Amino acid sequence: MDAGSRAIKIALLDTRTRAVVATGSCDQGINQSALASDLLARLLAEQGLDAGSIAATVATGYGRHAVAAADRAVTEITCHATGVYHLHADVAAVIDIGGQDSKFIHLGTNGLVVDFSMNDRCAAGTGRFLEVVAQRLDVPIASLGEHARRADKPASISSMCVVFAESELIGLLASGTSRENIIAGVCRAIAQRIAAMAGRIPAGKIVFTGGVARVAGMRDALAEALRHPVTVASDPCMTGAIGAAIIAARENGGSE
Amino acid sequence: MKDCGLDWFEEMVEHCYQKATEFHEAGTPIIGILCEYTPRELILAAGAWPVCLCGGDADMIPAAETLLPAGICPLIKSTFGYSLNQANPFLEMASLLVAETTCDGKKKMYERLAERHPMHVLELPQKTGDPDARIHWIRELQKLRTVLEERFNVAITDERLRDAIRLMNRERRLRRALAQEMRSATPPLSGRELLDLKSLIACLPDDLAAYERIAGALPGRPADARPSPDNVRVLLTGVPVPHGAERILDLLEADHATVVCQENCTGIKPVTEEVDAEADDPLTALADVYLHLPCSVMTPNSERMRRLGELAREYRAECVVELIWHGCLTYDIEAAYTRELAAQFGLPYLRIETDYSPNDDARIALRLGALYETVRAARR
Numbered sequence: 279m280d281a282g283s284r285a286i287k288i289a290l291l292d293t294r295t296r297a298v299v300a301t302g303s304c305d306q307g308i309n310q311s312a313l314a315s316d317l318l319a320r321l322l323a324e325q326g327l328d329a330g331s332i333a334a335t336v337a338t339g340y341g342r343h344a345v346a347a348a349d350r351a352v353t354e355i356t357c358h359a360t361g362v363y364h365l366h367a368d369v370a371a372v373i374d375i376g377g378q379d380s381k382f383i384h385l386g387t388n389g390l391v392v393d394f395s396m397n398d399r400c401a402a403g404t405g406r407f408l409e410v411v412a413q414r415l416d417v418p419i420a421s422l423g424e425h426a427r428r429a430d431k432p433a434s435i436s437s438m439c440v441v442f443a444e445s446e447l448i449g450l451l452a453s454g455t456s457r458e459n460i461i462a463g464v465c466r467a468i469a470q471r472i473a474a475m476a477g478r479i480p481a482g483k484i485v486f487t488g489g490v491a492r493v494a495g496m497r498d499a500l501a502e503a504l505r506h507p508v509t510v511a512s513d514p515c516m517t518g519a520i521g522a523a524i525i526a527a528r529e530n531g532g533s534e
Numbered sequence: 535m536k537d538c539g540l541d542w543f544e545e546m547v548e549h550c551y552q553k554a555t556e557f558h559e560a561g562t563p564i565i566g567i568l569c570e571y572t573p574r575e576l577i578l579a580a581g582a583w584p585v586c587l588c589g590g591d592a593d594m595i596p597a598a599e600t601l602l603p604a605g606i607c608p609l610i611k612s613t614f615g616y617s618l619n620q621a622n623p624f625l626e627m628a629s630l631l632v633a634e635t636t637c638d639g640k641k642k643m644y645e646r647l648a649e650r651h652p653m654h655v656l657e658l659p660q661k662t663g664d665p666d667a668r669i670h671w672i673r674e675l676q677k678l679r680t681v682l683e684e685r686f687n688v689a690i691t692d693e694r695l696r697d698a699i700r701l702m703n704r705e706r707r708l709r710r711a712l713a714q715e716m717r718s719a720t721p722p723l724s725g726r727e728l729l730d731l732k733s734l735i736a737c738l739p740d741d742l743a744a745y746e747r748i749a750g751a752l753p754g755r756p757a758d759a760r761p762s763p764d765n766v767r768v769l770l771t772g773v774p775v776p777h778g779a780e781r782i783l784d785l786l787e788a789d790h791a792t793v794v795c796q797e798n799c800t801g802i803k804p805v806t807e808e809v810d811a812e813a814d815d816p817l818t819a820l821a822d823v824y825l826h827l828p829c830s831v832m833t834p835n836s837e838r839m840r841r842l843g844e845l846a847r848e849y850r851a852e853c854v855v856e857l858i859w860h861g862c863l864t865y866d867i868e869a870a871y872t873r874e875l876a877a878q879f880g881l882p883y884l885r886i887e888t889d890y891s892p893n894d895d896a897r898i899a900l901r902l903g904a905l906y907e908t909v910r911a912a913r914r
């Protein structure tokens with residue numbers, strides 16, 4: 279279970295085959311423990327399973343300690359790394375951009391975390407920032423990428439603080455800068471933030487995960503800022519939950 | 535109540551306050567110090583008692599920010615806030631403060647502190663390896679010697695200085711021995727317990743006796759009173775953790791981890807070397823040892839990295855955590871060196887930047903959690 283800031287995500291994993299049996303998500307809410315239990319019950323029912331078929335449950339995400347259905351909590355850093363490694367065994371680094379934070383995780387060849395850096399102090403470089411921009415420019419989040427691709431001269435965004443950026447956006451619009459150029463500029467500014475956080479850029483594969491990985495323009499912006507190709511994870515919203523499930527399976531289901 | 539005589543230091547501040555009041559009433563001077571570069575020996579040899587004034591209390595900071603910029607390190611702001619609030623009885627009792635030009639924030643804060651307190655500032659040269667720096671530092675200590683002699687009407691003879699050096703060496707030896715108990719595969723103390731084994735006033739006889747008692751009792755400390763030997767072994771480095779800011783150690787040790795070594799100024803750094811009491815010129819011997827202290831205000835400060843490497847081996851550290859107070863530029867810049875060193879040793883590394891307010895405890899705990907998960911995964 280990944281109790282994130284915006285959504286709760288659950289992955290069911292077969293302990294023996296390590297295959298992902300089912301995944302599901304719901305919006306985060308006040309009683310996240312009950313929401314998580316309901317979602318789990320729903321997923322189990324859809325698969326014709328019951329609570330007795332669960333060997334172990336690991337929770338991750340910012341609400342990991344609040345989920346009563348979990349046996350144990352593991353940090354989202356370890357879980358994202360484990361989940362991405364499961365889906366992409368040749369991964370060297372993971373970029374995770376979620377609603378409230380962003381991380382750059384360096385992995386060893388065995389899939390273990392070697393080093394990580396993280397931003398969760400302010401909205402700069404997170405999904406929240408993109409949301410504010412999309413709202414302000416009246417563009418659906420999903421089509422930010424399309425707009426960014428049409429930019430001819432990405433605007434330079436100096437303020438990465440949500441509060442100040444809003445007024446900066448208004449200023450840019452007023453001076454006639456196109457929405458396309460503003461969006462491309464914002465993506466670039468976020469990507470540069472992540473690149474600065476990354477430190478050394480690994481030679482191997484960099485996998486992009488988290489909710490923001492679904493925003494098409496961000497992958498290109500990251501690849502440009504890192505000067506390194508970036509692959510979007512095959513199930514970017516689920517890697518944390520899948521990682522948690524793998525850890526639960528490892529500890530309770532015998533060998534790999 | 536704590537076992538092994540550890541309870542003595544649970545009331546360290548109270549003991550120091552009682553002693554300081556006695557000294558003050560008897561006319562024995564109390565001298566405030568603010569950094570580990572201050573040679574306590576000269577103060578002791580002047581018949582005075584050196585007391586550490588470094589602030590660790592977040593509540594002192596708002597007052598300080600009325601005069602100092604908010605962006606400087608909390609240690610500087612808290613120390614200064616104590617003065618503005620007249621809230622540190624040791625500071626109020628002190629007949630003199632001795633400080634030195636270390637980092638810019640401290641140096642400029644001292645100008646303000648000097649408005650309320652008599653102050654002598656030593657000019658600390660910052661190129662440790664330069665022979666001229668050594669000569670300059672010896673001169674600075676000679677000047678301090680004269681200032682103390684004239685102000686307190688005493689003669690700081692070489693003999694008195696040698697006695698003070700022997701006394702400080704004894705305290706260093708005792709504190710070092712306690713710290714070194716943590717090399718064990720079953721450390722007898724938590725890092726938090728070890729951090730408490732120090733005193734604001736140097737060389738108080740009761741404290742020295744307590745260090746000795748504890749050192750004698752620790753080997754027999756039962757396993758159930760010790761931290762679990764399965765805990766992750768942490769080497770802590772970076773800025774000092776003054777009294778009042780201990781929450782950092784609690785956070786570090788909340789998730790099955792033991793801080794086996796504290797390399798900083800509230801840990802082993804200032805007690806590592808001893809001064810040669812039998813040297814021809816004890817003042818020169820004193821100057822040489824103090825100028826060695828590997829603080830980030832020095833350039834280059836390669837001795838710190840050399841010692842860190844040694845400590846990582848000796849204490850069998852499994853990871854390195856670097857603490858940076860917000861606004862501490864010199865340690866923050868050196869953090870990149872520590873990261874490189876940790877990588878050379880194959881040790882996971884984490885830099886924590888914070889201040890005295892507890893509101894980012896959750897984000898620190900998350901990072902530490904991930905660090906310790908990495909260490910445990912590598913054990914398997």
Ligand code: SF4
Pocket residue numbers: 568569570571636637773774799827829830831
């Ligand atoms: S860290 Fe540096 S400036 Fe701070 S007390 Fe130690 S020696 Fe002095």
Ligand code: SF4
Pocket residue numbers: 607608609610636637638639640773774831859861862863864865
């Ligand atoms: S922690 Fe850094 S900024 Fe603060 S007093 Fe020490 S050296 Fe100066």
